[in-house]
Amino acid sequence: MRKVTILFLLLCNFAIAQTYTAPADEKVRAKLSQWGDKKFGLFMHWGIYSVPGIVESWSINSEDADWIPRDSTVNYDEYKKWYFNLNKQFNPVKFNPDQWAAYAKQAGMQYVVFTTKHHDGFAMFDTKQSDYKITAKEVPFSTNAKANITKEVFEAFRKKDFMIGAYFSKPDWHNENYWWPRYATPDRNNNYDIRLHPQRWRDFKDFTHKQLAELMTDYGNIDILWLDGGWVRPKATVNAEVLSWGAPIPAWDQDIDMPSIAKMARAKQPGLIMVDRTVHGEYENYQTPEQKVPEKPLDYPWETCMTMGEAWGYVPNDKYKTVNKLVHLLVDVVAKGGNFLLNVGPKPDGTFPDAVIDRLAGIGKWMDVNKEAIYASKPIAPYKQDNVCYTTTKDGSVYAIYLLEENASLPLKINLKGLPKTAKTINLLGVKEKLKWTQLNNNVTIHLSASTKKLQHALVFKIN
Numbered sequence: 001m002r003k004v005t006i007l008f009l010l011l012c013n014f015a016i017a018q019t020y021t022a023p024a025d026e027k028v029r030a031k032l033s034q035w036g037d038k039k040f041g042l043f044m045h046w047g048i049y050s051v052p053g054i055v056e057s058w059s060i061n062s063e064d065a066d067w068i069p070r071d072s073t074v075n076y077d078e079y080k081k082w083y084f085n086l087n088k089q090f091n092p093v094k095f096n097p098d099q100w101a102a103y104a105k106q107a108g109m110q111y112v113v114f115t116t117k118h119h120d121g122f123a124m125f126d127t128k129q130s131d132y133k134i135t136a137k138e139v140p141f142s143t144n145a146k147a148n149i150t151k152e153v154f155e156a157f158r159k160k161d162f163m164i165g166a167y168f169s170k171p172d173w174h175n176e177n178y179w180w181p182r183y184a185t186p187d188r189n190n191n192y193d194i195r196l197h198p199q200r201w202r203d204f205k206d207f208t209h210k211q212l213a214e215l216m217t218d219y220g221n222i223d224i225l226w227l228d229g230g231w232v233r234p235k236a237t238v239n240a241e242v243l244s245w246g247a248p249i250p251a252w253d254q255d256i257d258m259p260s261i262a263k264m265a266r267a268k269q270p271g272l273i274m275v276d277r278t279v280h281g282e283y284e285n286y287q288t289p290e291q292k293v294p295e296k297p298l299d300y301p302w303e304t305c306m307t308m309g310e311a312w313g314y315v316p317n318d319k320y321k322t323v324n325k326l327v328h329l330l331v332d333v334v335a336k337g338g339n340f341l342l343n344v345g346p347k348p349d350g351t352f353p354d355a356v357i358d359r360l361a362g363i364g365k366w367m368d369v370n371k372e373a374i375y376a377s378k379p380i381a382p383y384k385q386d387n388v389c390y391t392t393t394k395d396g397s398v399y400a401i402y403l404l405e406e407n408a409s410l411p412l413k414i415n416l417k418g419l420p421k422t423a424k425t426i427n428l429l430g431v432k433e434k435l436k437w438t439q440l441n442n443n444v445t446i447h448l449s450a451s452t453k454k455l456q457h458a459l460v461f462k463i464n
Protein backbone atom coordinates (compact mmCIF):
# COMPACT_ATOMS: atom_id res chain seq x y z
CA MET A 1 0.00 0.00 0.00
CA ARG A 2 2.79 2.37 0.99
CA LYS A 3 4.61 1.69 -2.25
CA VAL A 4 1.46 2.39 -4.22
CA THR A 5 0.98 5.68 -2.38
CA ILE A 6 4.56 6.74 -3.04
CA LEU A 7 4.21 5.83 -6.69
CA PHE A 8 0.97 7.78 -6.87
CA LEU A 9 2.60 10.84 -5.29
CA LEU A 10 5.54 10.59 -7.66
CA LEU A 11 3.21 10.38 -10.62
CA CYS A 12 1.24 13.39 -9.36
CA ASN A 13 4.45 15.34 -9.03
CA PHE A 14 5.50 14.25 -12.45
CA ALA A 15 2.14 15.38 -13.83
CA ILE A 16 2.52 18.75 -12.09
CA ALA A 17 6.06 19.08 -13.41
CA GLN A 18 4.70 18.64 -16.90
CA THR A 19 1.92 21.15 -16.56
CA TYR A 20 1.74 23.78 -19.22
CA THR A 21 -1.09 26.24 -19.70
CA ALA A 22 -1.29 27.84 -23.11
CA PRO A 23 -1.94 31.58 -22.90
CA ALA A 24 -5.48 32.66 -23.80
CA ASP A 25 -4.42 36.10 -25.08
CA GLU A 26 -4.12 36.03 -28.90
CA LYS A 27 -1.33 38.60 -28.85
CA VAL A 28 0.70 36.50 -26.44
CA ARG A 29 0.18 33.44 -28.60
CA ALA A 30 1.32 35.34 -31.67
CA LYS A 31 4.46 36.60 -29.97
CA LEU A 32 5.19 33.16 -28.59
CA SER A 33 5.09 31.67 -32.04
CA GLN A 34 7.28 34.48 -33.40
CA TRP A 35 9.76 33.81 -30.58
CA GLY A 36 9.63 30.06 -31.23
CA ASP A 37 10.89 30.69 -34.76
CA LYS A 38 13.94 32.62 -33.56
CA LYS A 39 15.58 29.49 -32.14
CA PHE A 40 18.81 31.03 -30.92
CA GLY A 41 19.27 33.75 -28.31
CA LEU A 42 21.95 35.40 -26.21
CA PHE A 43 21.66 35.38 -22.44
CA MET A 44 23.89 37.64 -20.37
CA HIS A 45 24.61 37.71 -16.66
CA TRP A 46 26.28 40.97 -15.78
CA GLY A 47 26.40 42.77 -12.48
CA ILE A 48 28.62 43.67 -9.53
CA TYR A 49 29.63 40.01 -9.15
CA SER A 50 31.53 40.39 -12.43
CA VAL A 51 33.99 42.78 -10.76
CA PRO A 52 35.77 40.14 -8.61
CA GLY A 53 34.65 37.43 -11.07
CA ILE A 54 32.67 35.26 -8.65
CA VAL A 55 29.39 33.36 -8.73
CA GLU A 56 26.45 35.73 -9.36
CA SER A 57 24.74 36.81 -6.12
CA TRP A 58 24.71 33.41 -4.46
CA SER A 59 27.72 33.86 -2.13
CA ILE A 60 25.79 36.31 0.08
CA ASN A 61 23.25 33.60 0.77
CA SER A 62 24.44 31.40 3.62
CA GLU A 63 23.21 28.10 2.21
CA ASP A 64 26.04 25.59 2.28
CA ALA A 65 26.67 24.25 -1.20
CA ASP A 66 29.85 23.49 -3.07
CA TRP A 67 28.82 25.66 -6.01
CA ILE A 68 28.67 28.67 -3.67
CA PRO A 69 32.30 29.25 -2.72
CA ARG A 70 32.98 31.94 -0.12
CA ASP A 71 36.12 33.17 1.60
CA SER A 72 35.97 31.29 4.91
CA THR A 73 38.46 33.58 6.66
CA VAL A 74 35.94 36.41 6.67
CA ASN A 75 32.81 36.21 8.77
CA TYR A 76 29.50 36.14 7.00
CA ASP A 77 28.38 39.68 7.87
CA GLU A 78 31.70 41.15 6.81
CA TYR A 79 31.50 39.19 3.62
CA LYS A 80 28.03 40.46 2.79
CA LYS A 81 29.17 44.00 3.44
CA TRP A 82 32.11 43.53 1.10
CA TYR A 83 29.90 42.04 -1.58
CA PHE A 84 27.21 44.70 -1.44
CA ASN A 85 29.93 47.36 -1.67
CA LEU A 86 31.13 46.05 -5.01
CA ASN A 87 28.78 48.59 -6.59
CA LYS A 88 31.42 51.18 -5.74
CA GLN A 89 33.86 49.42 -8.05
CA PHE A 90 31.60 48.80 -11.02
CA ASN A 91 33.04 50.82 -13.87
CA PRO A 92 32.85 49.11 -17.26
CA VAL A 93 34.48 51.89 -19.26
CA LYS A 94 34.66 49.75 -22.39
CA PHE A 95 30.92 48.97 -22.36
CA ASN A 96 29.84 48.92 -26.00
CA PRO A 97 26.48 47.22 -26.47
CA ASP A 98 26.51 47.82 -30.25
CA GLN A 99 29.57 45.62 -30.37
CA TRP A 100 27.85 42.94 -28.25
CA ALA A 101 24.86 43.00 -30.56
CA ALA A 102 27.15 42.72 -33.58
CA TYR A 103 28.85 39.63 -32.14
CA ALA A 104 25.52 38.04 -31.32
CA LYS A 105 24.03 38.84 -34.73
CA GLN A 106 27.04 37.41 -36.46
CA ALA A 107 26.61 34.22 -34.44
CA GLY A 108 23.07 33.93 -35.80
CA MET A 109 21.32 34.85 -32.57
CA GLN A 110 17.95 36.57 -32.85
CA TYR A 111 16.90 37.46 -29.34
CA VAL A 112 18.53 38.60 -26.13
CA VAL A 113 17.79 38.18 -22.42
CA PHE A 114 19.66 40.53 -20.10
CA THR A 115 19.92 40.55 -16.28
CA THR A 116 18.23 43.81 -15.30
CA LYS A 117 18.46 42.74 -11.65
CA HIS A 118 19.82 39.54 -10.14
CA HIS A 119 19.10 38.17 -6.64
CA ASP A 120 21.65 40.56 -5.07
CA GLY A 121 19.24 43.38 -5.87
CA PHE A 122 21.67 45.60 -7.75
CA ALA A 123 19.59 47.22 -10.50
CA MET A 124 21.32 47.46 -13.85
CA PHE A 125 18.75 50.11 -14.76
CA ASP A 126 17.83 53.55 -13.47
CA THR A 127 15.19 52.53 -10.95
CA LYS A 128 13.56 55.24 -8.85
CA GLN A 129 12.71 52.71 -6.12
CA SER A 130 16.19 52.30 -4.68
CA ASP A 131 19.69 53.73 -4.72
CA TYR A 132 21.13 50.31 -5.16
CA LYS A 133 21.49 50.81 -8.88
CA ILE A 134 23.92 51.47 -11.67
CA THR A 135 22.99 55.16 -11.90
CA ALA A 136 23.56 55.97 -8.21
CA LYS A 137 26.24 58.54 -7.40
CA GLU A 138 28.45 56.09 -5.53
CA VAL A 139 28.79 53.91 -8.63
CA PRO A 140 31.71 55.19 -10.71
CA PHE A 141 29.96 54.34 -13.96
CA SER A 142 27.00 56.58 -13.10
CA THR A 143 28.67 59.56 -14.77
CA ASN A 144 29.08 57.69 -18.05
CA ALA A 145 26.74 58.63 -20.92
CA LYS A 146 25.73 54.96 -21.15
CA ALA A 147 25.11 54.57 -17.41
CA ASN A 148 21.57 53.28 -17.81
CA ILE A 149 22.95 49.97 -18.98
CA THR A 150 19.71 48.07 -19.50
CA LYS A 151 18.38 50.81 -21.75
CA GLU A 152 21.58 50.85 -23.81
CA VAL A 153 21.60 47.07 -24.17
CA PHE A 154 17.98 46.89 -25.24
CA GLU A 155 18.39 49.73 -27.75
CA ALA A 156 21.51 48.25 -29.30
CA PHE A 157 19.94 44.82 -29.80
CA ARG A 158 16.61 46.23 -30.95
CA LYS A 159 18.44 48.14 -33.69
CA LYS A 160 19.62 44.77 -34.97
CA ASP A 161 16.08 43.33 -34.91
CA PHE A 162 16.50 41.16 -31.84
CA MET A 163 13.53 40.31 -29.69
CA ILE A 164 14.13 41.79 -26.25
CA GLY A 165 13.98 39.89 -22.97
CA ALA A 166 14.31 41.32 -19.47
CA TYR A 167 15.64 38.90 -16.86
CA PHE A 168 14.43 40.05 -13.43
CA SER A 169 14.90 38.30 -10.10
CA LYS A 170 11.77 38.18 -7.96
CA PRO A 171 13.79 37.78 -4.74
CA ASP A 172 15.87 40.82 -3.80
CA TRP A 173 18.49 40.14 -1.14
CA HIS A 174 19.34 43.80 -0.78
CA ASN A 175 15.82 44.91 -0.01
CA GLU A 176 15.07 45.18 3.71
CA ASN A 177 11.55 43.97 3.12
CA TYR A 178 12.89 40.76 1.64
CA TRP A 179 15.87 40.17 3.89
CA TRP A 180 14.94 42.09 7.01
CA PRO A 181 18.20 43.19 8.73
CA ARG A 182 16.62 42.41 12.09
CA TYR A 183 17.12 38.69 11.43
CA ALA A 184 19.76 36.35 10.05
CA THR A 185 19.64 35.33 6.40
CA PRO A 186 20.00 31.56 6.53
CA ASP A 187 18.81 30.79 3.05
CA ARG A 188 17.41 32.14 -0.22
CA ASN A 189 13.93 32.76 1.16
CA ASN A 190 12.63 35.97 2.69
CA ASN A 191 13.75 35.87 6.32
CA TYR A 192 10.63 36.69 8.33
CA ASP A 193 7.22 35.11 8.73
CA ILE A 194 4.97 36.92 6.28
CA ARG A 195 1.90 35.80 8.24
CA LEU A 196 3.18 37.80 11.23
CA HIS A 197 4.43 40.77 9.21
CA PRO A 198 2.04 41.11 6.29
CA GLN A 199 2.70 44.83 5.81
CA ARG A 200 6.41 44.22 5.28
CA TRP A 201 5.64 41.79 2.48
CA ARG A 202 3.08 44.18 0.99
CA ASP A 203 5.83 46.81 0.88
CA PHE A 204 8.11 44.37 -0.87
CA LYS A 205 5.44 43.53 -3.42
CA ASP A 206 4.83 47.20 -4.01
CA PHE A 207 8.55 47.80 -4.58
CA THR A 208 8.76 44.89 -7.02
CA HIS A 209 5.67 45.96 -8.95
CA LYS A 210 7.03 49.49 -9.25
CA GLN A 211 10.41 48.31 -10.52
CA LEU A 212 8.72 46.10 -13.07
CA ALA A 213 6.46 48.98 -14.11
CA GLU A 214 9.57 51.07 -14.76
CA LEU A 215 11.07 48.34 -16.93
CA MET A 216 7.81 47.94 -18.82
CA THR A 217 7.41 51.71 -19.34
CA ASP A 218 10.76 53.37 -19.91
CA TYR A 219 12.75 50.81 -21.85
CA GLY A 220 11.00 50.57 -25.21
CA ASN A 221 9.37 47.44 -26.59
CA ILE A 222 9.96 44.39 -24.50
CA ASP A 223 9.02 40.93 -25.73
CA ILE A 224 9.87 38.69 -22.80
CA LEU A 225 9.76 39.16 -19.05
CA TRP A 226 11.99 36.37 -17.75
CA LEU A 227 11.35 36.05 -14.02
CA ASP A 228 13.89 34.12 -11.99
CA GLY A 229 13.93 33.05 -8.34
CA GLY A 230 11.24 30.40 -8.53
CA TRP A 231 11.05 30.03 -4.75
CA VAL A 232 9.13 33.30 -4.63
CA ARG A 233 5.76 31.72 -5.32
CA PRO A 234 2.52 30.73 -3.64
CA LYS A 235 3.15 27.71 -1.42
CA ALA A 236 0.44 25.73 -3.19
CA THR A 237 2.50 25.77 -6.39
CA VAL A 238 5.56 24.12 -4.84
CA ASN A 239 6.35 21.06 -6.95
CA ALA A 240 8.94 18.32 -7.22
CA GLU A 241 11.31 20.59 -9.08
CA VAL A 242 11.33 23.13 -6.26
CA LEU A 243 11.85 20.38 -3.68
CA SER A 244 14.81 19.11 -5.67
CA TRP A 245 16.68 22.38 -5.04
CA GLY A 246 17.11 21.25 -1.44
CA ALA A 247 16.37 24.67 0.06
CA PRO A 248 13.90 25.01 2.94
CA ILE A 249 10.27 25.66 2.00
CA PRO A 250 8.86 28.36 4.30
CA ALA A 251 5.55 27.84 6.07
CA TRP A 252 4.13 30.95 4.41
CA ASP A 253 3.31 32.06 0.88
CA GLN A 254 5.88 34.23 -0.88
CA ASP A 255 3.15 35.32 -3.24
CA ILE A 256 4.22 38.26 -5.37
CA ASP A 257 0.79 38.58 -7.06
CA MET A 258 1.56 37.55 -10.59
CA PRO A 259 -1.93 38.32 -11.96
CA SER A 260 -1.56 42.00 -11.19
CA ILE A 261 2.03 42.08 -12.50
CA ALA A 262 0.80 40.51 -15.73
CA LYS A 263 -2.07 42.95 -16.04
CA MET A 264 0.17 45.96 -15.58
CA ALA A 265 2.94 44.59 -17.79
CA ARG A 266 0.71 43.63 -20.68
CA ALA A 267 -1.19 46.91 -20.59
CA LYS A 268 2.18 48.53 -21.34
CA GLN A 269 3.62 45.75 -23.49
CA PRO A 270 0.78 44.05 -25.36
CA GLY A 271 1.46 40.40 -26.06
CA LEU A 272 4.37 40.26 -23.59
CA ILE A 273 5.66 36.72 -23.08
CA MET A 274 5.91 36.00 -19.37
CA VAL A 275 8.26 33.37 -18.02
CA ASP A 276 7.50 32.83 -14.36
CA ARG A 277 10.09 30.09 -14.25
CA THR A 278 9.16 26.73 -12.72
CA VAL A 279 5.89 28.05 -11.28
CA HIS A 280 3.89 26.65 -14.22
CA GLY A 281 0.43 27.80 -15.20
CA GLU A 282 -0.80 30.98 -16.80
CA TYR A 283 2.32 33.08 -16.35
CA GLU A 284 4.91 30.64 -17.54
CA ASN A 285 4.34 30.95 -21.27
CA TYR A 286 7.33 28.83 -22.01
CA GLN A 287 9.41 26.50 -19.87
CA THR A 288 13.13 26.75 -19.25
CA PRO A 289 15.17 23.58 -18.72
CA GLU A 290 18.39 24.85 -17.20
CA GLN A 291 21.80 23.54 -18.27
CA LYS A 292 20.22 20.54 -19.99
CA VAL A 293 18.61 19.38 -23.19
CA PRO A 294 15.49 17.24 -22.80
CA GLU A 295 15.68 13.64 -24.00
CA LYS A 296 12.68 14.04 -26.29
CA PRO A 297 10.65 16.88 -27.84
CA LEU A 298 8.32 18.53 -25.32
CA ASP A 299 4.78 19.32 -26.37
CA TYR A 300 4.84 22.93 -25.19
CA PRO A 301 7.11 25.91 -25.93
CA TRP A 302 10.48 25.66 -24.24
CA GLU A 303 13.98 27.03 -24.13
CA THR A 304 17.18 25.50 -22.82
CA CYS A 305 19.27 28.12 -21.06
CA MET A 306 22.90 27.13 -20.80
CA THR A 307 26.24 28.67 -19.97
CA MET A 308 28.93 28.89 -22.64
CA GLY A 309 31.49 28.33 -19.90
CA GLU A 310 30.67 26.82 -16.53
CA ALA A 311 29.54 30.00 -14.78
CA TRP A 312 26.66 32.37 -15.53
CA GLY A 313 28.65 35.49 -14.75
CA TYR A 314 32.21 36.26 -15.76
CA VAL A 315 34.82 34.31 -13.82
CA PRO A 316 38.50 34.31 -14.80
CA ASN A 317 39.70 31.10 -16.46
CA ASP A 318 36.24 29.73 -17.04
CA LYS A 319 36.18 26.56 -19.14
CA TYR A 320 34.31 27.33 -22.34
CA LYS A 321 32.60 24.73 -24.47
CA THR A 322 34.04 24.27 -27.93
CA VAL A 323 32.33 25.61 -31.06
CA ASN A 324 31.74 22.01 -32.06
CA LYS A 325 29.95 21.26 -28.78
CA LEU A 326 27.90 24.47 -28.96
CA VAL A 327 26.77 23.80 -32.52
CA HIS A 328 25.74 20.29 -31.49
CA LEU A 329 23.78 21.63 -28.54
CA LEU A 330 21.97 24.15 -30.73
CA VAL A 331 21.09 21.45 -33.24
CA ASP A 332 19.96 19.01 -30.55
CA VAL A 333 17.70 21.63 -28.93
CA VAL A 334 16.19 22.74 -32.22
CA ALA A 335 15.61 19.17 -33.42
CA LYS A 336 13.50 18.70 -30.30
CA GLY A 337 11.50 21.84 -30.94
CA GLY A 338 13.14 24.15 -28.40
CA ASN A 339 15.03 27.42 -28.42
CA PHE A 340 18.64 27.69 -27.29
CA LEU A 341 19.47 30.58 -24.97
CA LEU A 342 23.24 30.63 -24.69
CA ASN A 343 24.67 32.58 -21.77
CA VAL A 344 27.86 34.61 -21.58
CA GLY A 345 29.26 36.78 -18.79
CA PRO A 346 30.75 40.10 -19.91
CA LYS A 347 33.93 41.20 -18.14
CA PRO A 348 34.06 44.01 -15.57
CA ASP A 349 35.44 46.41 -18.18
CA GLY A 350 32.41 45.80 -20.40
CA THR A 351 34.03 43.61 -23.04
CA PHE A 352 33.38 39.97 -23.86
CA PRO A 353 36.14 37.49 -22.96
CA ASP A 354 38.23 36.52 -26.01
CA ALA A 355 37.01 32.93 -25.81
CA VAL A 356 33.41 34.15 -26.04
CA ILE A 357 34.18 36.21 -29.15
CA ASP A 358 35.93 33.23 -30.65
CA ARG A 359 33.03 30.83 -29.96
CA LEU A 360 30.41 33.25 -31.25
CA ALA A 361 32.38 33.74 -34.47
CA GLY A 362 32.76 29.98 -34.90
CA ILE A 363 29.06 29.33 -34.44
CA GLY A 364 28.36 32.18 -36.88
CA LYS A 365 30.52 30.59 -39.55
CA TRP A 366 28.48 27.42 -39.28
CA MET A 367 25.18 29.32 -39.19
CA ASP A 368 26.07 31.31 -42.32
CA VAL A 369 25.92 28.09 -44.30
CA ASN A 370 23.26 26.19 -42.39
CA LYS A 371 20.78 28.53 -40.73
CA GLU A 372 17.94 27.53 -43.05
CA ALA A 373 17.83 24.20 -41.19
CA ILE A 374 17.50 26.06 -37.88
CA TYR A 375 15.34 29.20 -38.13
CA ALA A 376 11.58 28.68 -38.02
CA SER A 377 12.13 24.93 -38.22
CA LYS A 378 9.93 22.31 -36.59
CA PRO A 379 10.94 18.97 -35.15
CA ILE A 380 10.21 15.85 -37.18
CA ALA A 381 10.49 12.20 -36.17
CA PRO A 382 12.86 10.51 -35.55
CA TYR A 383 14.22 13.84 -34.14
CA LYS A 384 17.58 12.49 -33.15
CA GLN A 385 19.00 9.14 -34.04
CA ASP A 386 22.57 8.41 -33.08
CA ASN A 387 24.46 11.39 -34.41
CA VAL A 388 21.82 12.62 -36.87
CA CYS A 389 19.21 15.23 -35.99
CA TYR A 390 16.20 16.13 -38.12
CA THR A 391 14.28 19.36 -38.67
CA THR A 392 11.71 20.44 -41.21
CA THR A 393 10.63 23.83 -42.54
CA LYS A 394 7.38 25.27 -43.87
CA ASP A 395 8.22 24.58 -47.54
CA GLY A 396 8.35 20.86 -46.73
CA SER A 397 12.12 20.51 -46.81
CA VAL A 398 13.58 18.03 -44.36
CA TYR A 399 17.06 18.56 -43.00
CA ALA A 400 19.23 15.73 -41.77
CA ILE A 401 21.99 17.20 -39.63
CA TYR A 402 24.93 14.90 -39.21
CA LEU A 403 26.97 15.78 -36.11
CA LEU A 404 30.68 15.46 -36.71
CA GLU A 405 32.92 14.58 -33.82
CA GLU A 406 35.45 17.17 -32.75
CA ASN A 407 38.46 17.07 -35.10
CA ALA A 408 37.29 13.82 -36.70
CA SER A 409 38.11 13.38 -40.36
CA LEU A 410 35.11 13.38 -42.64
CA PRO A 411 33.58 9.99 -43.30
CA LEU A 412 33.47 8.91 -46.93
CA LYS A 413 30.06 7.32 -46.56
CA ILE A 414 27.12 8.41 -44.45
CA ASN A 415 24.02 6.35 -43.75
CA LEU A 416 20.77 8.07 -42.90
CA LYS A 417 18.43 5.56 -41.36
CA GLY A 418 14.70 6.03 -40.97
CA LEU A 419 14.41 9.16 -43.10
CA PRO A 420 11.03 10.78 -42.49
CA LYS A 421 10.43 11.04 -46.25
CA THR A 422 11.44 9.38 -49.48
CA ALA A 423 14.08 11.61 -51.01
CA LYS A 424 13.86 13.05 -54.54
CA THR A 425 16.77 15.39 -54.17
CA ILE A 426 19.48 15.66 -51.56
CA ASN A 427 21.87 18.58 -51.31
CA LEU A 428 24.65 19.16 -48.87
CA LEU A 429 24.56 22.77 -47.70
CA GLY A 430 27.78 24.63 -48.41
CA VAL A 431 28.75 22.35 -51.30
CA LYS A 432 27.85 23.13 -54.91
CA GLU A 433 28.58 19.87 -56.69
CA LYS A 434 25.99 17.10 -56.95
CA LEU A 435 25.94 14.45 -54.27
CA LYS A 436 26.16 10.76 -54.97
CA TRP A 437 23.55 8.84 -53.03
CA THR A 438 21.44 5.71 -53.14
CA GLN A 439 18.17 4.92 -51.46
CA LEU A 440 16.71 1.72 -50.12
CA ASN A 441 13.30 2.13 -48.51
CA ASN A 442 13.81 4.96 -46.02
CA ASN A 443 17.51 4.47 -45.74
CA VAL A 444 19.89 6.60 -47.71
CA THR A 445 23.58 6.15 -48.26
CA ILE A 446 25.54 9.21 -49.22
CA HIS A 447 29.04 9.17 -50.67
CA LEU A 448 31.09 12.21 -49.86
CA SER A 449 33.89 13.60 -51.96
CA ALA A 450 37.02 15.47 -50.97
CA SER A 451 35.37 18.87 -51.57
CA THR A 452 33.30 18.48 -48.41
CA LYS A 453 36.46 18.53 -46.32
CA LYS A 454 36.08 22.19 -45.45
CA LEU A 455 32.80 21.54 -43.66
CA GLN A 456 32.98 21.40 -39.90
CA HIS A 457 30.92 20.54 -36.82
CA ALA A 458 27.77 19.28 -38.56
CA LEU A 459 26.86 18.46 -42.15
CA VAL A 460 23.40 19.54 -43.20
CA PHE A 461 21.64 17.50 -45.87
CA LYS A 462 18.60 19.13 -47.38
CA ILE A 463 16.10 16.58 -48.54
CA ASN A 464 13.18 17.25 -50.84
Ligand code: GLC
Pocket residue numbers: 056228290305312
Ligand atom coordinates in the same frame (compact mmCIF):
# COMPACT_ATOMS: atom_id res chain seq x y z
C1 GLC B 1 20.56 29.34 -11.95
C2 GLC B 1 21.42 30.25 -11.12
C3 GLC B 1 20.98 31.69 -11.25
C4 GLC B 1 20.91 32.06 -12.71
C5 GLC B 1 19.95 31.12 -13.41
C6 GLC B 1 19.84 31.37 -14.89
O1 GLC B 1 19.30 29.21 -11.39
O2 GLC B 1 21.36 29.84 -9.79
O3 GLC B 1 21.86 32.51 -10.58
O4 GLC B 1 20.48 33.37 -12.85
O5 GLC B 1 20.41 29.82 -13.24
O6 GLC B 1 18.99 30.43 -15.47
